[in-house]
Amino acid sequence: MTTMTETSARFREFKMPDVGEGLTEAEILKWFVQPGDTVTDGQVVCEVETAKAAVELPIPFDGVVHELRFPEGTTVDVGEVIIAVDVAPGSGDAPAEPEPVQEAVPEPEAEEAPKGRQPVLVGYGVAESSTKRRARKGAEVPGPAAAAVQAELNGRAPVAPAPSPVPEGRPLAKPPVRKLAKDLGIDLATVTPTGEGGIITRDDVHAAATPATPEQPAPAVEESAAAVSPAPAAAQGARETRIPVKGVRKAIAQAMVGSAFTAPHVTEFVTVDVTRTMKLVAELKEDKDMAGVRVNPLLIIAKALLVAIKRNPAVNAAWDEAAQEIVQKHYVNLGIAAATPRGLIVPNIKDAHEKTLPELAGALGELVSTAREGRTSPAAMAGGTVTITNVGVFGVDTGTPILNPGESAILAVGAIKLQPWVHKGKVKPRQVTTLALSFDHRLVDGELGSKVLADVAAILEQPKRLITWA
Structure with a gap:
């Protein structure tokens, strides 16, 4: 089943298809393309894992990859746009300032969509049904990634932002990281963030799940597109290791x-x-x-x-x-x-x-x-x-x-x-x-x-x- 939409005469979007019999979601195991890569009709762009098997997804049109909406390891609902392709590169009809895929700092209020709206995965743009307005061109956009982009546009080297203190209240984390913490039974409020701007990363969650000694940190779990990795190595002295159960x-x-x-x-x-x-x-x-x-x-x-x-x-x-x-x-x-x-x-x-x-x-x-x-x-x-x-x-x-x-x-x-x-x-x-x-x-x-x-x-x-x- 091929699922796609047209955002303009130039840009087309490819949605997560139902690759099985009534499946509702799939996890992106591996991307085979990156923004800027040229793709052709029928070319495999990613591998996803459903509740039944791992499946390769081909793109149904030619063009240049404009944006990957989700990083590897993200579970995506059927019908969600996963990739945008420029089918007429060089025409100059570019969309208004697409947000960076992974670098943008999430805003806490955007992580949970109100009832009746599709949830916005922070850093991947606003869903079509969202009423939140995009920042005007030239307007100040908070966050280290946006500052770096603006500096580059102004012709000067970006200045490394100073580490931001951890904000009070709800911990900052992207939805995939929140899901990982929920699967592992970890309270994000107890996790020490190491990401820019006080963001909690996947490594932070794994570190909280399997505490390591100061001399030898516990390695993070790595996911492979070819096979599910073995259980993460337990830190010395650890009595338990929690492994999320998903997919097959x-x-x-x-x-x-x-x-x-x-x-x-x-x-x-x-x-x-x-x-x-x-x-x-x-x-x-x-x-x-x-x-x-x-x-x-x-x-x-x-x-x-x-x-x-x-x-x-x-x-x-x-x-x-x-x-x-x-x-x-x-x-x-x-x-x-x-x-x-x-x-x-x-x-x-x-x-x-x-x-x-x-x-x-x-x-x-x-x-x-x-x-x-x-x-x-x-x-x-x-x-x-x-x-x-x-x-x-x-x-x-x-x-x-x-x-x-x-x-x-x-x-x-x-x-x-x-x-x-x-x-x-x-x-x-x-x-x-x-x-x-x-x-x-x-x-x-x-x-x-x-x-x-x-x-x-x-x-x-x-x-x-x-x-x-x-």
């Missing part, structure tokens, strides 16, 4: 709580000999028809689950709470839980039931690589019907997985280990794993859930059933 991790937490306390979960387990499946995997790796795709046990497990769903189609359904109906799905969008630096995400393979084994292998490989690189789109995570989570990669035997919201079942696959097993009347070392199937008991009863799990286990024990049962 916040969405995960909300979704899991909603799922756990909405759908009545039932989990069943089965331990199965997968020695023949492991032999099949080794053979497929040498098959010329599988050249160029990754072959692993997860591929056979995914195919086994698809066959089990085909034999028991009632398990592939969803619960419609509003209509009090069971919605039977005649397609399978197979979700694969993937651990990423931003948290757990569950992209899905669309119409997985229609894919051949080589096609399924290719789709799995692309899904995993895209997730690791942080390029999974919100659309790739929407519309899933059932999910597989492979906890075995962490050496875990099994678990009780929580349903992905809106889905009917999730299969957890444990570690495949060499264990003593009774095979043909004798105890022999065999490759063994444990499967766990959680399902929504409102639409999947014990018999149906048991049949699905038993079918998956039977296929993994005798992979030739992929042919005879398909």
Whole structure:
């Protein structure tokens, strides 16, 4: 969805679009352009993180970047203007004195907009609906940044302003810094400001959250566009570290709580000999028809689950709470839980039931690589019907997985280990794993859930059933 407005024949504004399904906000992770840079239609100008994924935003027109309305790390509502572009540079039709992006000193009364007005993020200009007048040309504008600009216009070197005392009353801080302090549980009145004019910075808030010794200050948390940074290092002697939960991790937490306390979960387990499946995997790796795709046990497990769903189609359904109906799905969008630096995400393979084994292998490989690189789109995570989570990669035997919201079942696959097993009347070392199937008991009863799990286990024990049962 492309969102833009025209401020004049020359200057056009690009608004934060809804990059997902009804998302209301996104955090700007990284700007790829700066004021003065030339941009072309379709060029990616920034990366944002929603509650579902990180998404790159392309600009829908050509021109020269005039203004970035928000700095990196700011959470912006959908519909807010994030960048202004000069689409006719050199025409001389410049707007009246745009305010600096980050240098202007905020005025306390401008930080909270009255009811009926859009909030003004200090330093980024007045919102369109605001009635506050812009300073007249040539009028004195308070603040060190404005003084420096005026000095430059007058042809003289700017004079460094003297540090301003911390004003009494409400502490000075930009809205993103206030939000950070709220997330960390820090009272701004207790924070010592280090910014010009007595402004509280992000570093000041982090310093208050994790006090450092005078000899070795605690490092500030840095946010990366490629991945969420690890937890900030605690200062020596610190007993607690607070980490804001936002973006994908916040969405995960909300979704899991909603799922756990909405759908009545039932989990069943089965331990199965997968020695023949492991032999099949080794053979497929040498098959010329599988050249160029990754072959692993997860591929056979995914195919086994698809066959089990085909034999028991009632398990592939969803619960419609509003209509009090069971919605039977005649397609399978197979979700694969993937651990990423931003948290757990569950992209899905669309119409997985229609894919051949080589096609399924290719789709799995692309899904995993895209997730690791942080390029999974919100659309790739929407519309899933059932999910597989492979906890075995962490050496875990099994678990009780929580349903992905809106889905009917999730299969957890444990570690495949060499264990003593009774095979043909004798105890022999065999490759063994444990499967766990959680399902929504409102639409999947014990018999149906048991049949699905038993079918998956039977296929993994005798992979030739992929042919005879398909």
